[in-house]
Amino acid sequence: xxxxxxxxxxxxxxxxxxxxxxxxxxxxxxxxxxxxxxxxxxxxxxxxxxxxxxxxxxxxxxxxxxxxxxxxxxxxxxxxxxxxxxxxxxxxxxxxxxx
Numbered sequence: 001x002x003x004x005x006x007x008x009x010x011x012x013x014x015x016x017x018x019x020x021x022x023x024x025x026x027x028x029x030x031x032x033x034x035x036x037x038x039x040x041x042x043x044x045x046x047x048x049x050x051x052x053x054x055x056x057x058x059x060x061x062x063x064x065x066x067x068x069x070x071x072x073x074x075x076x077x078x079x080x081x082x083x084x085x086x087x088x089x090x091x092x093x094x095x096x097x098x099x
Contacts, residue, residue, distance in 0.1 A: 004054045008090070009083040012048040013065055015076035022047050023096045025070035030094035033057040040097035049097075052089045 013022070018041050026039045026047070035057055039049035051058050066078040 004056065006053060006086050006089065007055045007058050007083060008050060008052040008086045009058060009062070009080050010048070010050050011062070011065055011081075012042075012046050012079045013069070013075060014046050014078070015069075016072075016074040017047045017069065018045055020070050020072040022070045022073050025073075026065070027094050027096050029064050029068075030061060033061055035061055036089050036091035036094055038091065038095050038097045041099055043099070050091075052086060052091060 023039045023041065026049070030037060030039075030051065033053070035051050035053035037050040037052050039047060042048050051061050053061075062078070062080060066075065069075050
Protein backbone atom coordinates (compact mmCIF):
# COMPACT_ATOMS: atom_id res chain seq x y z
CA UNK A 1 0.00 0.00 0.00
CA UNK A 2 1.54 3.29 -1.03
CA UNK A 3 1.70 6.21 1.34
CA UNK A 4 0.42 9.25 -0.40
CA UNK A 5 2.88 12.07 -0.60
CA UNK A 6 2.29 15.01 1.69
CA UNK A 7 2.84 18.46 0.30
CA UNK A 8 2.92 22.00 1.61
CA UNK A 9 1.98 25.05 -0.45
CA UNK A 10 1.60 28.75 0.31
CA UNK A 11 -1.28 30.69 -1.21
CA UNK A 12 -2.54 34.23 -1.67
CA UNK A 13 -6.02 35.05 -2.91
CA UNK A 14 -6.86 38.37 -4.59
CA UNK A 15 -10.27 39.96 -5.07
CA UNK A 16 -13.10 40.71 -2.69
CA UNK A 17 -11.96 38.31 -0.02
CA UNK A 18 -12.07 40.36 3.19
CA UNK A 19 -15.25 41.04 5.13
CA UNK A 20 -17.03 38.15 3.36
CA UNK A 21 -16.19 35.33 5.82
CA UNK A 22 -13.51 34.03 3.44
CA UNK A 23 -11.22 32.92 6.27
CA UNK A 24 -14.02 31.08 8.07
CA UNK A 25 -15.06 29.21 4.90
CA UNK A 26 -11.43 28.46 4.06
CA UNK A 27 -10.86 27.01 7.52
CA UNK A 28 -14.04 24.89 7.27
CA UNK A 29 -13.14 23.60 3.79
CA UNK A 30 -9.57 22.81 4.86
CA UNK A 31 -10.80 20.86 7.87
CA UNK A 32 -13.40 19.03 5.76
CA UNK A 33 -10.61 17.85 3.44
CA UNK A 34 -8.43 16.85 6.39
CA UNK A 35 -5.79 19.48 5.69
CA UNK A 36 -3.81 21.54 8.18
CA UNK A 37 -2.45 25.04 7.82
CA UNK A 38 -3.55 28.59 8.37
CA UNK A 39 -5.32 31.55 6.77
CA UNK A 40 -5.13 35.28 7.47
CA UNK A 41 -6.08 38.65 6.03
CA UNK A 42 -3.25 40.87 4.80
CA UNK A 43 -2.95 44.63 4.98
CA UNK A 44 -2.99 44.63 1.16
CA UNK A 45 -6.59 43.36 1.17
CA UNK A 46 -5.76 39.82 0.17
CA UNK A 47 -6.01 36.55 2.08
CA UNK A 48 -2.93 34.38 2.47
CA UNK A 49 -1.94 31.18 4.18
CA UNK A 50 -0.50 27.72 3.90
CA UNK A 51 -1.97 24.32 3.12
CA UNK A 52 -0.47 20.98 4.12
CA UNK A 53 -1.70 17.46 3.59
CA UNK A 54 -2.05 14.69 1.01
CA UNK A 55 -1.36 16.07 -2.46
CA UNK A 56 -4.78 15.13 -3.90
CA UNK A 57 -6.57 16.95 -1.04
CA UNK A 58 -4.31 19.99 -1.42
CA UNK A 59 -5.20 20.03 -5.15
CA UNK A 60 -8.92 19.98 -4.28
CA UNK A 61 -8.39 22.86 -1.87
CA UNK A 62 -6.45 24.83 -4.50
CA UNK A 63 -9.37 24.44 -6.91
CA UNK A 64 -11.75 25.57 -4.18
CA UNK A 65 -9.60 28.64 -3.41
CA UNK A 66 -9.40 29.52 -7.14
CA UNK A 67 -13.05 29.13 -7.96
CA UNK A 68 -15.34 28.87 -4.94
CA UNK A 69 -14.34 30.69 -1.76
CA UNK A 70 -17.08 32.08 0.45
CA UNK A 71 -20.55 32.83 -1.00
CA UNK A 72 -20.03 36.62 -1.13
CA UNK A 73 -16.39 36.61 -2.21
CA UNK A 74 -15.21 37.54 -5.69
CA UNK A 75 -11.95 35.82 -6.49
CA UNK A 76 -9.86 37.59 -9.12
CA UNK A 77 -6.68 35.56 -8.83
CA UNK A 78 -5.16 32.79 -6.72
CA UNK A 79 -1.40 32.44 -6.45
CA UNK A 80 0.30 29.31 -5.15
CA UNK A 81 4.01 29.16 -4.40
CA UNK A 82 6.73 27.37 -2.43
CA UNK A 83 5.17 23.98 -3.09
CA UNK A 84 7.26 21.19 -1.60
CA UNK A 85 7.01 17.63 -0.38
CA UNK A 86 7.01 17.31 3.40
CA UNK A 87 7.67 14.29 5.57
CA UNK A 88 5.64 15.60 8.48
CA UNK A 89 3.05 18.33 8.95
CA UNK A 90 4.05 21.60 10.62
CA UNK A 91 0.54 22.28 11.93
CA UNK A 92 -1.89 20.23 13.98
CA UNK A 93 -5.06 21.94 12.76
CA UNK A 94 -6.31 24.56 10.32
CA UNK A 95 -6.40 27.91 12.03
CA UNK A 96 -7.38 31.49 11.37
CA UNK A 97 -4.52 33.83 12.19
CA UNK A 98 -5.33 37.41 13.19
CA UNK A 99 -3.19 40.27 11.94
